[in-house]
Amino acid sequence: MTETYRVTSTQKNTASMIHTENHQAISAFFPRKLKPICGDEVEVEHLKSEFRITRINKRFNSFCRADSRGRKQHIAANVDQIMIVMAVKPEPTRDILNRYLVVAEKEGITPLLVFNKSDMDPLFFVNTINQYEKLGYLTFKTYNQDPSTVVDLKRQLADKTTILAGQSGVGKSSLTELMMPEVKLKTGKLSDKTGKGAHTTSVTQMYHDSTLNANIIDSPGVWEYGLWSMEAHEIAAGFIDFDDFMGQCKFSNCTHIHEPGCAIELAVKQGKIKNNRFESYLRIVDSMKYWA
Ligand SMILES: Nc1nc2c(ncn2[C@@H]2O[C@H](COP(=O)(O)OP(=O)(O)OP(=O)(O)O)[C@@H](O)[C@H]2O)c(=O)[nH]1
Ligand SMILES: [Mg+2]
Ligand SMILES: [Zn+2]
Numbered sequence: 001m002t003e004t005y006r007v008t009s010t011q012k013n014t015a016s017m018i019h020t021e022n023h024q025a026i027s028a029f030f031p032r033k034l035k036p037i038c039g040d041e042v043e044v045e046h047l048k049s050e051f052r053i054t055r056i057n058k059r060f061n062s063f064c065r066a067d068s069r070g071r072k073q074h075i076a077a078n079v080d081q082i083m084i085v086m087a088v089k090p091e092p093t094r095d096i097l098n099r100y101l102v103v104a105e106k107e108g109i110t111p112l113l114v115f116n117k118s119d120m121d122p123l124f125f126v127n128t129i130n131q132y133e134k135l136g137y138l139t140f141k142t143y144n145q146d147p148s149t150v151v152d153l154k155r156q157l158a159d160k161t162t163i164l165a166g167q168s169g170v171g172k173s174s175l176t177e178l179m180m181p182e183v184k185l186k187t188g189k190l191s192d193k194t195g196k197g198a199h200t201t202s203v204t205q206m207y208h209d210s211t212l213n214a215n216i217i218d219s220p221g222v223w224e225y226g227l228w229s230m231e232a233h234e235i236a237a238g239f240i241d242f243d244d245f246m247g248q249c250k251f252s253n254c255t256h257i258h259e260p261g262c263a264i265e266l267a268v269k270q271g272k273i274k275n276n277r278f279e280s281y282l283r284i285v286d287s288m289k290y291w292a
Helices: 096-107 126-134 147-156 174-181 230-239 240-245 265-271 277-292
Strands: 001-011 014-019 027-028 042-049 049-057 062-066 072-076 081-087 110-116 138-143 161-165 204-209 214-218
Touching: 001 027, 014 042, 014 096, 027 042, 027 230, 062 096, 081 096, 081 147, 081 174, 096 110, 096 230, 096 277, 110 147, 110 174, 126 138, 126 265, 138 147, 147 161, 174 214, 230 277, 265 277
Parallel strands: 027 049, 081 110, 081 161, 110 138, 161 214
Antiparallel strands: 001 014, 001 042, 001 204, 014 027, 042 049, 062 072, 204 214
16 A cells, blocks of 8 residues: 655655655655656555655656756656745846746746845835736735735745745745744855855755645755756747737747747837847847857
8 A cells, every 4th residue: 555745855765755644754765767856746655664655646847947058957846836036135137037937837837926125125126026017927025024025925825835946045945934934944144245145055845834734845046057958939938928929920930039020029119018028038048059
Protein backbone atom coordinates (compact mmCIF):
# COMPACT_ATOMS: atom_id res chain seq x y z
CA MET A 1 0.00 0.00 0.00
CA THR A 2 1.26 3.48 -0.79
CA GLU A 3 0.34 6.90 0.53
CA THR A 4 0.47 10.25 -1.20
CA TYR A 5 2.88 12.94 -0.09
CA ARG A 6 4.00 16.32 -1.39
CA VAL A 7 7.75 16.98 -1.71
CA THR A 8 8.96 19.99 0.28
CA SER A 9 12.66 19.76 -0.63
CA THR A 10 15.11 17.33 -2.18
CA GLN A 11 18.56 16.15 -1.21
CA LYS A 12 20.90 13.79 -3.04
CA ASN A 13 18.84 10.60 -2.86
CA THR A 14 16.23 11.51 -0.28
CA ALA A 15 13.35 13.94 -0.30
CA SER A 16 11.55 15.67 2.54
CA MET A 17 7.79 15.67 2.21
CA ILE A 18 4.46 16.16 3.92
CA HIS A 19 1.40 13.93 3.82
CA THR A 20 -1.23 15.42 1.51
CA GLU A 21 -4.01 15.06 4.10
CA ASN A 22 -2.57 15.17 7.61
CA HIS A 23 0.60 17.13 6.66
CA GLN A 24 2.83 14.86 8.71
CA ALA A 25 6.48 15.32 7.68
CA ILE A 26 8.72 12.42 6.66
CA SER A 27 11.85 11.82 4.64
CA ALA A 28 11.95 9.15 1.92
CA PHE A 29 14.51 7.61 -0.40
CA PHE A 30 14.08 7.70 -4.15
CA PRO A 31 15.70 5.54 -6.85
CA ARG A 32 18.07 7.28 -9.23
CA LYS A 33 15.67 7.06 -12.18
CA LEU A 34 13.11 9.22 -10.38
CA LYS A 35 13.92 12.90 -10.15
CA PRO A 36 11.44 14.47 -7.76
CA ILE A 37 11.42 18.24 -7.37
CA CYS A 38 9.90 20.52 -4.77
CA GLY A 39 6.09 20.50 -5.03
CA ASP A 40 5.87 17.06 -6.64
CA GLU A 41 3.09 14.76 -5.54
CA VAL A 42 4.59 11.32 -4.90
CA GLU A 43 3.46 7.84 -3.93
CA VAL A 44 5.44 6.46 -0.99
CA GLU A 45 5.66 2.91 0.35
CA HIS A 46 6.60 2.09 3.90
CA LEU A 47 9.09 -0.80 4.20
CA LYS A 48 10.16 -1.77 7.70
CA SER A 49 11.67 1.44 9.04
CA GLU A 50 12.18 3.05 5.67
CA PHE A 51 10.08 5.16 3.31
CA ARG A 52 10.61 4.92 -0.44
CA ILE A 53 9.14 6.93 -3.34
CA THR A 54 7.63 4.56 -5.91
CA ARG A 55 6.09 7.06 -8.29
CA ILE A 56 5.92 10.75 -9.13
CA ASN A 57 2.37 11.71 -10.07
CA LYS A 58 1.85 13.68 -13.27
CA ARG A 59 2.76 17.36 -12.83
CA PHE A 60 0.14 19.86 -13.98
CA ASN A 61 2.90 22.41 -14.53
CA SER A 62 6.34 23.40 -13.32
CA PHE A 63 8.10 26.64 -12.59
CA CYS A 64 11.33 26.79 -14.57
CA ARG A 65 14.30 29.00 -15.11
CA ALA A 66 17.46 28.93 -17.19
CA ASP A 67 20.67 27.35 -16.04
CA SER A 68 23.95 29.07 -16.90
CA ARG A 69 23.73 27.83 -20.51
CA GLY A 70 20.14 28.75 -21.22
CA ARG A 71 18.75 25.28 -20.68
CA LYS A 72 15.37 24.94 -19.02
CA GLN A 73 15.69 23.89 -15.41
CA HIS A 74 12.66 22.68 -13.43
CA ILE A 75 12.54 24.32 -10.00
CA ALA A 76 9.13 23.46 -8.55
CA ALA A 77 6.08 21.46 -9.63
CA ASN A 78 2.32 21.93 -9.37
CA VAL A 79 2.42 25.65 -8.72
CA ASP A 80 -0.88 27.61 -8.75
CA GLN A 81 0.48 31.10 -8.32
CA ILE A 82 3.68 33.09 -8.56
CA MET A 83 4.12 35.97 -6.15
CA ILE A 84 6.45 38.34 -7.98
CA VAL A 85 8.01 40.63 -5.38
CA MET A 86 9.59 43.93 -6.30
CA ALA A 87 10.92 46.54 -3.91
CA VAL A 88 11.91 50.18 -3.76
CA LYS A 89 15.35 48.82 -2.87
CA PRO A 90 16.99 46.87 -4.48
CA GLU A 91 15.30 48.52 -7.44
CA PRO A 92 13.85 46.12 -10.01
CA THR A 93 16.19 45.39 -12.88
CA ARG A 94 14.86 46.31 -16.30
CA ASP A 95 12.31 43.87 -17.74
CA ILE A 96 12.37 41.60 -14.68
CA LEU A 97 8.61 41.82 -14.16
CA ASN A 98 7.80 41.12 -17.82
CA ARG A 99 10.24 38.21 -17.82
CA TYR A 100 8.46 36.60 -14.89
CA LEU A 101 5.12 37.22 -16.58
CA VAL A 102 6.36 35.38 -19.69
CA VAL A 103 7.20 32.32 -17.55
CA ALA A 104 3.90 32.57 -15.67
CA GLU A 105 1.90 32.64 -18.89
CA LYS A 106 3.89 29.81 -20.40
CA GLU A 107 3.42 27.50 -17.41
CA GLY A 108 -0.15 28.54 -16.60
CA ILE A 109 0.71 30.07 -13.21
CA THR A 110 -1.39 33.00 -11.94
CA PRO A 111 0.82 36.02 -11.19
CA LEU A 112 0.41 38.20 -8.10
CA LEU A 113 2.37 41.44 -8.35
CA VAL A 114 3.72 42.57 -4.99
CA PHE A 115 5.38 45.96 -4.55
CA ASN A 116 7.17 45.88 -1.22
CA LYS A 117 8.98 48.37 1.05
CA SER A 118 6.30 50.97 0.40
CA ASP A 119 7.46 52.63 3.63
CA MET A 120 10.66 53.73 1.87
CA ASP A 121 8.81 55.65 -0.86
CA PRO A 122 5.03 55.24 -1.10
CA LEU A 123 4.88 56.74 -4.62
CA PHE A 124 7.76 54.79 -6.15
CA PHE A 125 5.57 52.24 -7.96
CA VAL A 126 2.50 54.38 -8.61
CA ASN A 127 2.76 54.33 -12.41
CA THR A 128 3.72 50.68 -12.61
CA ILE A 129 0.84 49.62 -10.37
CA ASN A 130 -1.55 51.70 -12.43
CA GLN A 131 -0.34 50.24 -15.71
CA TYR A 132 -0.40 46.59 -14.61
CA GLU A 133 -3.79 46.90 -12.94
CA LYS A 134 -5.18 48.19 -16.22
CA LEU A 135 -3.71 45.13 -17.91
CA GLY A 136 -5.74 43.02 -15.49
CA TYR A 137 -3.10 41.86 -13.01
CA LEU A 138 -3.65 41.69 -9.27
CA THR A 139 -1.31 44.13 -7.51
CA PHE A 140 -0.46 44.61 -3.84
CA LYS A 141 1.49 47.40 -2.10
CA THR A 142 3.14 46.04 1.03
CA TYR A 143 5.32 46.91 4.02
CA ASN A 144 6.65 44.07 6.12
CA GLN A 145 5.97 45.88 9.44
CA ASP A 146 2.32 46.62 8.65
CA PRO A 147 -0.02 43.59 8.69
CA SER A 148 -2.89 45.65 7.22
CA THR A 149 -0.95 45.83 3.91
CA VAL A 150 -1.08 42.06 3.43
CA VAL A 151 -4.71 41.28 4.29
CA ASP A 152 -5.81 40.95 0.65
CA LEU A 153 -2.66 39.13 -0.34
CA LYS A 154 -3.11 36.59 2.47
CA ARG A 155 -6.63 35.86 1.26
CA GLN A 156 -5.20 35.19 -2.18
CA LEU A 157 -2.69 32.65 -0.85
CA ALA A 158 -5.23 30.50 1.00
CA ASP A 159 -5.72 26.95 -0.30
CA LYS A 160 -3.08 27.42 -3.00
CA THR A 161 0.56 26.65 -3.73
CA THR A 162 2.47 29.85 -4.40
CA ILE A 163 6.07 30.27 -5.44
CA LEU A 164 7.94 33.39 -4.33
CA ALA A 165 9.96 35.13 -7.00
CA GLY A 166 12.07 38.25 -7.10
CA GLN A 167 15.59 39.52 -6.65
CA SER A 168 17.56 38.81 -3.50
CA GLY A 169 16.71 41.26 -0.75
CA VAL A 170 13.28 42.45 -1.94
CA GLY A 171 11.62 40.91 1.12
CA LYS A 172 10.14 37.59 -0.01
CA SER A 173 10.99 35.82 3.24
CA SER A 174 10.03 38.82 5.40
CA LEU A 175 6.58 39.05 3.82
CA THR A 176 6.02 35.33 4.22
CA GLU A 177 6.88 35.63 7.90
CA LEU A 178 4.38 38.44 8.30
CA MET A 179 1.59 36.47 6.60
CA MET A 180 2.42 33.03 8.00
CA PRO A 181 4.03 33.38 11.43
CA GLU A 182 4.16 29.59 11.86
CA VAL A 183 6.45 29.35 8.83
CA LYS A 184 10.03 30.15 9.75
CA LEU A 185 12.19 31.46 6.94
CA LYS A 186 15.60 33.02 7.13
CA THR A 187 15.81 36.70 6.33
CA GLY A 188 18.92 38.71 5.55
CA LYS A 189 20.11 42.28 5.57
CA LEU A 190 20.91 44.27 2.45
CA SER A 191 24.59 44.90 1.98
CA ASP A 192 25.56 48.47 2.96
CA LYS A 193 27.96 48.59 0.07
CA THR A 194 25.83 47.37 -2.82
CA GLY A 195 22.29 47.78 -1.47
CA LYS A 196 21.63 44.27 -2.71
CA GLY A 197 20.50 41.19 -0.84
CA ALA A 198 22.91 38.52 0.27
CA HIS A 199 21.05 35.48 -1.08
CA THR A 200 19.91 34.35 2.32
CA THR A 201 17.70 31.60 0.93
CA SER A 202 19.91 28.87 -0.50
CA VAL A 203 17.65 25.92 -1.39
CA THR A 204 14.20 25.61 -2.89
CA GLN A 205 11.83 24.70 -0.07
CA MET A 206 8.06 24.39 0.30
CA TYR A 207 6.40 25.38 3.58
CA HIS A 208 2.88 24.54 4.71
CA ASP A 209 0.79 26.99 6.70
CA SER A 210 -2.13 25.27 8.40
CA THR A 211 -4.01 28.46 9.28
CA LEU A 212 -4.34 29.48 5.63
CA ASN A 213 -4.02 25.94 4.27
CA ALA A 214 -1.40 27.46 1.99
CA ASN A 215 1.85 26.15 0.59
CA ILE A 216 4.57 28.63 -0.10
CA ILE A 217 7.73 27.85 -2.05
CA ASP A 218 10.79 29.94 -1.26
CA SER A 219 13.68 29.64 -3.69
CA PRO A 220 17.00 31.45 -3.86
CA GLY A 221 16.46 34.96 -5.18
CA VAL A 222 18.86 34.58 -8.03
CA TRP A 223 17.55 35.22 -11.45
CA GLU A 224 20.50 36.51 -13.39
CA TYR A 225 19.74 34.18 -16.27
CA GLY A 226 15.99 34.16 -16.05
CA LEU A 227 14.36 32.99 -19.24
CA TRP A 228 15.67 29.92 -20.96
CA SER A 229 16.05 29.80 -24.72
CA MET A 230 12.61 30.74 -26.09
CA GLU A 231 11.10 31.64 -29.46
CA ALA A 232 9.69 35.11 -30.14
CA HIS A 233 6.13 33.77 -30.30
CA GLU A 234 6.50 32.21 -26.83
CA ILE A 235 7.69 35.54 -25.45
CA ALA A 236 4.88 37.44 -27.22
CA ALA A 237 2.36 35.08 -25.58
CA GLY A 238 3.47 36.45 -22.20
CA PHE A 239 2.44 39.98 -23.17
CA ILE A 240 -1.32 39.85 -22.61
CA ASP A 241 -1.83 43.28 -24.18
CA PHE A 242 -0.73 41.76 -27.51
CA ASP A 243 -3.56 39.19 -27.40
CA ASP A 244 -6.18 41.31 -29.16
CA PHE A 245 -3.91 41.80 -32.17
CA MET A 246 -2.48 38.32 -32.51
CA GLY A 247 -3.17 36.62 -35.83
CA GLN A 248 -3.69 39.96 -37.57
CA CYS A 249 -0.13 40.44 -38.85
CA LYS A 250 0.53 40.17 -42.60
CA PHE A 251 2.81 37.18 -42.07
CA SER A 252 1.56 34.31 -39.93
CA ASN A 253 5.07 33.74 -38.56
CA CYS A 254 5.57 37.45 -37.73
CA THR A 255 7.93 38.01 -34.79
CA HIS A 256 6.71 41.64 -34.41
CA ILE A 257 10.23 43.01 -34.69
CA HIS A 258 10.62 44.58 -38.09
CA GLU A 259 8.18 42.83 -40.43
CA PRO A 260 5.92 44.86 -42.76
CA GLY A 261 2.21 44.77 -41.96
CA CYS A 262 2.76 43.94 -38.29
CA ALA A 263 -0.46 44.39 -36.29
CA ILE A 264 1.43 44.69 -33.01
CA GLU A 265 3.59 47.54 -34.30
CA LEU A 266 0.48 49.28 -35.63
CA ALA A 267 -1.24 48.89 -32.25
CA VAL A 268 1.80 50.48 -30.60
CA LYS A 269 1.65 53.41 -33.06
CA GLN A 270 -2.05 53.84 -32.33
CA GLY A 271 -1.41 53.85 -28.58
CA LYS A 272 -3.34 50.61 -28.03
CA ILE A 273 -0.21 48.92 -26.68
CA LYS A 274 2.06 50.98 -24.41
CA ASN A 275 5.49 51.82 -25.79
CA ASN A 276 7.35 50.67 -22.68
CA ARG A 277 5.80 47.19 -22.99
CA PHE A 278 6.68 46.86 -26.67
CA GLU A 279 10.23 48.06 -26.04
CA SER A 280 10.58 45.55 -23.23
CA TYR A 281 9.33 42.80 -25.57
CA LEU A 282 11.96 43.78 -28.16
CA ARG A 283 14.73 43.73 -25.54
CA ILE A 284 13.68 40.32 -24.22
CA VAL A 285 13.57 38.82 -27.73
CA ASP A 286 16.95 40.41 -28.46
CA SER A 287 18.44 38.97 -25.24
CA MET A 288 17.81 35.46 -26.60
CA LYS A 289 20.83 35.92 -28.87
CA TYR A 290 23.05 35.23 -25.83
CA TRP A 291 21.81 31.64 -25.82
CA ALA A 292 22.47 31.15 -29.55
N1 LIG B 1 12.15 49.08 4.92
C1 LIG B 1 11.72 47.86 4.64
N2 LIG B 1 12.59 46.81 4.72
C2 LIG B 1 12.13 45.58 4.42
C3 LIG B 1 10.78 45.35 4.01
N3 LIG B 1 10.64 44.02 3.76
C4 LIG B 1 11.82 43.45 4.00
N4 LIG B 1 12.74 44.36 4.40
C5 LIG B 1 14.16 44.13 4.73
O1 LIG B 1 14.87 43.74 3.56
C6 LIG B 1 15.92 42.81 3.88
C7 LIG B 1 15.85 41.56 2.99
O2 LIG B 1 14.65 40.83 3.27
P1 LIG B 1 14.48 39.27 2.97
O3 LIG B 1 13.09 38.93 3.37
O4 LIG B 1 15.59 38.47 3.55
O5 LIG B 1 14.63 39.27 1.38
P2 LIG B 1 14.49 38.01 0.34
O6 LIG B 1 13.72 38.52 -0.83
O7 LIG B 1 13.90 36.84 1.05
O8 LIG B 1 16.02 37.76 -0.08
P3 LIG B 1 16.72 36.38 -0.54
O9 LIG B 1 16.34 35.30 0.41
O10 LIG B 1 18.19 36.70 -0.52
O11 LIG B 1 16.23 36.11 -1.94
C8 LIG B 1 15.77 42.51 5.38
O12 LIG B 1 16.70 43.33 6.08
C9 LIG B 1 14.35 42.94 5.69
O13 LIG B 1 14.17 43.34 7.03
C10 LIG B 1 9.89 46.48 3.96
O14 LIG B 1 8.70 46.39 3.61
N5 LIG B 1 10.43 47.70 4.26
MG1 LIG C 1 14.65 34.86 1.32
ZN1 LIG D 1 3.64 41.16 -36.06
